[in-house]
Amino acid sequence: MTLKGFKLGRFWSTVVALLIIYLIIKWVIPFVSRWLTGLPFPLPVPGTLALFYIILTIIALFIYISFSEERLEEFLTPIRRLLLGMYGSRTRTVVLAIIPLLFGWQIYSATVPKVSSPTSLRIQHPSSNFPKDMESLKNPLMNPGDSEVDKFIEEVKGNNVQFIPEAASEIEKVKGEYDNILGFIPTEPMQAFLKDMKAGNVSRDKARQALKEKYLFEGRILYAMNCRACHGDSTGGDGPMADGFRLRPINFTENGTIETIVEGYTFWRVSTGGRGLPQEATPWDSAMPVWKADIPEEYRWRIIMAEYELAQKTPRQPEKLAEGGEKKE
Amino acid sequence: MIKRVSVSLFFLVALSCLLLTHVQAADEPAGKKPAKTPEAIEKGRVIYYMRCSFCHGLQGDGDGPVAYQLIPRPRDFTKGLYKFRSTGSGELPTDEDLFRVISRGLPGTAMQTFDSDKIKSGLTEEERWQVIYFIKTFSEDFNDPEFDPYKAVVNVSSEIKSSQASIEKGKKIFQEMMCWECHGDGGRGNGPNSPRLKDKFRGDPILPFDLTKGWRYKGGNTTRDIYLRFNTGINGTPMPSFTDSLNDEERWHLANYVVSLQKREVNNNPVLSAKFVSGELPADPDNTLWGSAASIDVLMAGQVIAKPRWENPSVDLVTIRALYNDKEIAFLMEWGDRFKDTVHNPEKEYKVSDVYKGYVSWEEITRDIGNFRDSIALQFPTAIPAGTRKPHFFRGESGNTVNLWVWKSDLEESGQPPVEEVNASSPGQPMKIQPPEGQQIKGKGIWKDGVWKVVIKRPLLTEDKNDIQFEKGKFIPLALNVWDGSNGEHNLLMSLSSWHYVILETTVPMSVYLYTLLGIAGLGLGEFWLVRRVRRSG
Numbered sequence: 001m002t003l004k005g006f007k008l009g010r011f012w013s014t015v016v017a018l019l020i021i022y023l024i025i026k027w028v029i030p031f032v033s034r035w036l037t038g039l040p041f042p043l044p045v046p047g048t049l050a051l052f053y054i055i056l057t058i059i060a061l062f063i064y065i066s067f068s069e070e071r072l073e074e075f076l077t078p079i080r081r082l083l084l085g086m087y088g089s090r091t092r093t094v095v096l097a098i099i100p101l102l103f104g105w106q107i108y109s110a111t112v113p114k115v116s117s118p119t120s121l122r123i124q125h126p127s128s129n130f131p132k133d134m135e136s137l138k139n140p141l142m143n144p145g146d147s148e149v150d151k152f153i154e155e156v157k158g159n160n161v162q163f164i165p166e167a168a169s170e171i172e173k174v175k176g177e178y179d180n181i182l183g184f185i186p187t188e189p190m191q192a193f194l195k196d197m198k199a200g201n202v203s204r205d206k207a208r209q210a211l212k213e214k215y216l217f218e219g220r221i222l223y224a225m226n227c228r229a230c231h232g233d234s235t236g237g238d239g240p241m242a243d244g245f246r247l248r249p250i251n252f253t254e255n256g257t258i259e260t261i262v263e264g265y266t267f268w269r270v271s272t273g274g275r276g277l278p279q280e281a282t283p284w285d286s287a288m289p290v291w292k293a294d295i296p297e298e299y300r301w302r303i304i305m306a307e308y309e310l311a312q313k314t315p316r317q318p319e320k321l322a323e324g325g326e327k328k329e
Numbered sequence: 330m331i332k333r334v335s336v337s338l339f340f341l342v343a344l345s346c347l348l349l350t351h352v353q354a355a356d357e358p359a360g361k362k363p364a365k366t367p368e369a370i371e372k373g374r375v376i377y378y379m380r381c382s383f384c385h386g387l388q389g390d391g392d393g394p395v396a397y398q399l400i401p402r403p404r405d406f407t408k409g410l411y412k413f414r415s416t417g418s419g420e421l422p423t424d425e426d427l428f429r430v431i432s433r434g435l436p437g438t439a440m441q442t443f444d445s446d447k448i449k450s451g452l453t454e455e456e457r458w459q460v461i462y463f464i465k466t467f468s469e470d471f472n473d474p475e476f477d478p479y480k481a482v483v484n485v486s487s488e489i490k491s492s493q494a495s496i497e498k499g500k501k502i503f504q505e506m507m508c509w510e511c512h513g514d515g516g517r518g519n520g521p522n523s524p525r526l527k528d529k530f531r532g533d534p535i536l537p538f539d540l541t542k543g544w545r546y547k548g549g550n551t552t553r554d555i556y557l558r559f560n561t562g563i564n565g566t567p568m569p570s571f572t573d574s575l576n577d578e579e580r581w582h583l584a585n586y587v588v589s590l591q592k593r594e595v596n597n598n599p600v601l602s603a604k605f606v607s608g609e610l611p612a613d614p615d616n617t618l619w620g621s622a623a624s625i626d627v628l629m630a631g632q633v634i635a636k637p638r639w640e641n642p643s644v645d646l647v648t649i650r651a652l653y654n655d656k657e658i659a660f661l662m663e664w665g666d667r668f669k670d671t672v673h674n675p676e677k678e679y680k681v682s683d684v685y686k687g688y689v690s691w692e693e694i695t696r697d698i699g700n701f702r703d704s705i706a707l708q709f710p711t712a713i714p715a716g717t718r719k720p721h722f723f724r725g726e727s728g729n730t731v732n733l734w735v736w737k738s739d740l741e742e743s744g745q746p747p748v749e750e751v752n753a754s755s756p757g758q759p760m761k762i763q764p765p766e767g768q769q770i771k772g773k774g775i776w777k778d779g780v781w782k783v784v785i786k787r788p789l790l791t792e793d794k795n796d797i798q799f800e801k802g803k804f805i806p807l808a809l810n811v812w813d814g815s816n817g818e819h820n821l822l823m824s825l826s827s828w829h830y831v832i833l834e835t836t837v838p839m840s841v842y843l844y845t846l847l848g849i850a851g852l853g854l855g856e857f858w859l860v861r862r863v864r865r866s867g
Contacts, residue, residue, distance in 0.1 A: 080863055083859060083860050083863040084863060084864065096860075099852065100848070100849040100852040101849065103852050104845045104846070104848050104849035104852075105845075107844050107845045108841060108842075108845040111840075111841045112837055112841050113802070113837065113838075117600045117804070117830060118830070166686060167394060170386065170387050170393060170394055173387065173390075174388060184378075185378070186374050186378050187379075220379070220383055221394045224384065224394070225383075225395050225686065225687050225688065226688075228439070229439075229633050229638075229640045230630075230633065232448070233439075233441045233443070234441070234449075234451045235450055236447075236448035236449065238441060238448065239441070240437075240438065240439055241630040242630075243628050243630070244628050244629050244630020244631070244645065244826065244827075245630055245827050246827035246828070253448065253449035253450045274634075274721070275721060279718075283717070284721070285719075285828060287633075287634050287723070288634075289633070289634050290635075294636055294687065295687070310450060311450055
């Protein structure tokens, strides 16, 4: 290690090399890991692995030093000088006192009893008691049948579309403002459908899309009433109650949450809640309510529809259906 | 050499770029404000419909389907009254003021951040501007040039840095200006006027802010944010502007004082370490011995798990400590509560009605002083779990029950034993009070200046199979339930916590000291030998 006009002895360059390796393990690797993974926390090197790296480094340095007699001599000279008191006897005393004390400190901190919280990993989608027949369950509101759509068209024609009671007070306030009660829904599929209706063009496809807009309106209300307090306005798992639960409510916008499961599973989780989870579902801290006790089935499907839409995700398709789809293509 | 310098320079630059990306301020718009075109307003209408209307109402009247369950109520946009502004008292907000609120949300309320940099499915900057343009259409005032908010932006002078002298001056102003009449001597929102305040939106009761809760400042908790509130007042609430009554410098001192009242660091450690003491355990919450025990802050949520659900709990944090000796264990719980409620009227209790909509409306329950008691319960599993599986943190489950120690202020006030030992196996059923011979806990609660301090103690071990037994060195799950009577809380209307743990700190075994001493001595001798050897050979 030579910089211009300055030479670092063999002993000190060894110490500096060791120190650099230590700093890399302790700070640089966690820092780079955070940058590489994009996670909000660093990934530290586990203690035993760090020890292993340091021992390897010491061995490598030792081999390097003892490779030639000269190098070894050069390395040992400052140590010998210190022991002989050539840097002053006070320096010697201090150094000789510090080393055993540091060693003692290491022994103490390694053997003293420590308190750290018991951890158990979160099992993402526990399913040992998930009923098999729910695997292929589809949200009945996502693809309303022809008869249902026809009924809806008739209701729109008669301007007597029915909403869930939770929306009643709102509908009452706005109904005077529009030719057709559905006019308050400003989204494109609804407005296009109403325009066609007015012109006398009734298309079942457009009516189906409009009906879904109506379900979404109701679903968003029900989500905001029942789920928002924990899962948040934007389904980010950040509702006003979220900080109070150590196992945070799931963030649906995260990859690997509601998009990796089939709708039937979502429906099952919403219905049976934290108490319906199987044995293996560590850490058993889910605050998810058992919604089948309080919310009717057709409400739960509306909520699930709105939840996926708000999170901008789509559910995974059940295996068989997905395979069938591929074959057709 | 040059190469070496350039390499390290490159790393320095790369490093600072990485760091900079983390400290971008998101509350202020990064880009330019788009033009307010009819198309932008139309886009805003759709965004408002999809994201805002459920609380704020399709007509912007602050009375959407969800409004019934929220305190404070969603803002009524038709009135043109906005709380958090950079403009003078009574004035309209600037677009940037609205942008700030939508971007960072209002802590402690249902209004959350809508910043898509923070929440993936939030709103982009452009979408936030569009929705702001639409929200402004609800009130005619925004079209009136006479009310132009940009002409009413308050002056912000350069900040007076906080110092002991500035805080002292601020404290004097706090007293002279009678801030304590509402906010209380200690700033806990419990001043003599606090039970009578009403807002100007609907005449709803409104409580003065608890200034010690640093995490709940709706307009931001920095000195500058608070100084700005003194300049602007909070429209629609009893909080006035102080531009006429205090000079600029005084407002900075007052802001520094308010910041000094804030609890800013929350120790959200899941493990409470109970400290060993050799003598008697303190029964009094004010005993100085408690200061020697480590504390943790337990964050609380509203009980939103089983009906009746309650989204507006008043207690969101409880600080807890524990001490033990060879016979007993004692816990001290401290939490902010504006009013001392020591009466309980069972006939006023809430009953789930046929029209129950999922959550309890705050208008359906009696939220006043003098109806319900304040109370706290410590919850443990009935037995220390053998594996890692614990009972459900909300009152356990059948076959995996919990043991609760309940303290009640009305019992304390009337001179009865204030604590009860109970068991529960489901939130749906009432808790089972243990028979008189099973009641081994003792408790004491003191309310002072808007803070409850409650001590509960019990022998470490009992003969009762319905009791938790405390063993040294084991992680024992612990959770809390808290009720604030004047907030209408009783039965399942309460705040609750998830499981935390208490561990009885074990004393350091002698062997540890022995190993340490042996290690030091051994290495010292080795050194001695080395010195002698080097001397001889050298």
